[in-house]
């Protein structure tokens with residue numbers, strides 16, 4: 001039977017209605033409920049004769065992995081995406097967030113851009129690799145994770161429990177408007193907690209004020225200088241104080257205060273060194289004020305990614321899309337790739353049909369044409385890489 005062109009095949013297999021359906025699956029994290037979407041994807045894979053494995057983490061939190069082997073041994077390529085979305089937010093939407101409504105060639109809804117369009121485009125390219133009889137070598141893996149939006153927990157479980165094998169290359173379908181991203185920043189979230197002792201507000205000398213050391217710590221942060229090499233594709237590292245919580249009543253000396261920092265790093269920066277610098281600041285505060293008690297704890301610690309633009313998978317993307325290495329870019333947000341990069345030395349490319357600026361925004365949408373285009377890009381990349 002002669003094979004249908006990819007676009008006809010996508011139409012026949014309801015690529016657009018299935019994306020609407022995916023958006024209608026509420027996988028807002030927390031709580032996640034990723035099983036809702038994972039089992040729909042599993043059905044579609046099954047209809048095409050592809051076995052997949054659902055790894056249940058807890059109740060409705062699941063990872064889904066499917067693998068197809070080529071004719072001969074060879075390299076292994078992983079298609080990766082996440083199943084969850086961020087919450088809808090407080091700002092009212094003009095288009096209902098779980099409608100999947102289509103207006104003027106745009107499909108709207110929470111997760112349309114970040115990243116159900118990318119995930120399904122990867123899935124269709126994966127299935128198409130199996131359906132076309134064009135032989136390939138090695139292995140193609142499809143891996144859908146839970147809990148990316150709250151710190152890549154699903155990817156971490158995938159790696160710890162070896163649900164995916166080590167890989168030579170990986171494509172992550174996060175929103176890039178189908179541009180080729182090869183670098184992203186790392187993230188280091190730190191909680192600094194200060195402990196004191198309560199006392200009546202009229203007798204502060206009877207207590208230990210936990211807020212004051214946090215103030216001194218914050219002032220001390222200004223002395224921190226990061227050591228790093230400038231990155232050709234990424235902006236400089238940043239450090240922001242993002243929350244402060246402390247005290248309970250106007251007339252009570254506070255015994256607790258917590259501050260959080262959001263630090264975004266370059267791929268060559270050592271997070272341990274940054275933590276040591278923060279500890280030095282805390283130590284100085286405690287030396288000056290012996291009753292102060294500060295503790296520093298990393299709450300999310302993921303390295304950045306810097307794939308060589310000359311890597312084969314990047315070149316595959318460039319050739320499929322007729323781009324040069326000058327078109328290869330970097331992004332500030334982090335992805336599951338941080339977790340996967342610690343697991344395997346494979347080259348990671350981030351490329352997806354969603355629009356980066358719309359991620360996590362109200363009235364998020366994806367251009368349908370770009371979604372369908374992503375399928376052919378992924379398919380072309382897999383063919384070129386696994387030939």
Ligand SMILES: [Zn+2]
Pocket residue numbers: 082114115148174175
């Ligand atoms: Zn995402």
